[in-house]
Amino acid sequence: MKHARIAWAGAVHDAVEVDGQLELQTPAFKGRRVGFDEVVWLPPLAPINRPRTVLALGLNYADHAKELAFRAPEEPLAFVKGEASLTGHKAFTVRPDGVNFMHYECELAVVIGQPAKRVKKADALHYVAGYTVANDYAIRDYLENWYRPNLKVKNRDTCTPIGPWLVDAADVPDPQALALRTTVNGTVTQQGNTRDMIFDVATLIEYFSGFMTLMPGDLILTGTPDGVVDCQPGDVIVTEIDGIGSLINTITSESKA
Structure with a gap:
């Protein structure tokens, strides 16, 4: 559903x-x-299960790591995002005035459904409530460390649209067999498949729950494939994952926000 x-x-x-x-x-x-x-x-999250923690993966697709001239990581590279960065389907995302490179990132977002602590990989998907689409914008002008982006790169208000749907985990038989694509003003600019994740959903849940308790509503943004391009005010970005949904978002300038 x-x-x-x-x-x-x-x-x-x-x-x-x-x-x-x-x-x-x-x-x-x-x-x-x-x-x-x-x-x-x-954002398709009820108040009682709204995200307590938003965990975002960096360089979790080998082609994206290669695109940025990095080796694939040997363990998950993750950073924490603030809930205030989240916004909904068909919303506007603000591009700060004067920046040179701001790009989308189409990502499968995992919503945790029950407390998870020291979960084994074989059991991990039983702790998932559902899946949604995330567009995790990054502003490269502020980027000082690819492995641990600072707050201004990924945590600005309106810079993480998610939705439109939360799809029940039971309706997604295999989260590692989903095609992703992004269009900018109707032109396809990014394509990939979740099978190409370096660390799959079950591995990520095992990894994170090994040192922290994941709670209902927590989000894991699982990374993006290659093909990111700069987005300008007025651009309409559609990030889509088969079986999960199409998330529409429009860029606006800071002076018009």
Whole structure:
């Protein structure tokens, strides 16, 4: 099932996708259906399970590491992101005035469903609630260390759109067999497949839960393949993962935000 979180009629609602519409789950509007264009899309995470921790992978696709002239890492390279960086489907992302290179990153995002501590790889996927699409923008002007990006590279408000859906883990038989693609103004600029991750989803859960407890709502952004390009104000970016969804985002300038 595809779950969404939306603002409509002055309130925030949980919803599910039914026959190309959003069916509201809020008790007062239970069963009411609204169109995709009638709502404001929010990150598809309920308040009780909103992310406590957002873990993001760097260089988790060998082709992307090669694109940046780096060797593939021998263990996961991860950094922590703030929840305030998250925004929803069809939202605007602010490009700071004066920067030279800001690029998208199409990523499979893993949503943890139950506390996970010292989980074995063979059991790891049982701890996943579902999956969504993330677009983890990076501003290379601020980049001083590829292995550990500083806060200004990845943690700016509006710079991590996610959604539109949270797809139940049961509906994703194999998270390592999903095609990814990105278009900029309708032109395909990035293509890849989750099978090419250096560290797959189960390995990442085993790794992180080995030294920290993962909690319901925690997010793991699993990295991006090669093919990133600079994005300018006015560009419409669509990051898409087969079976998970198409996340639409538009770049705006800082002076117009």
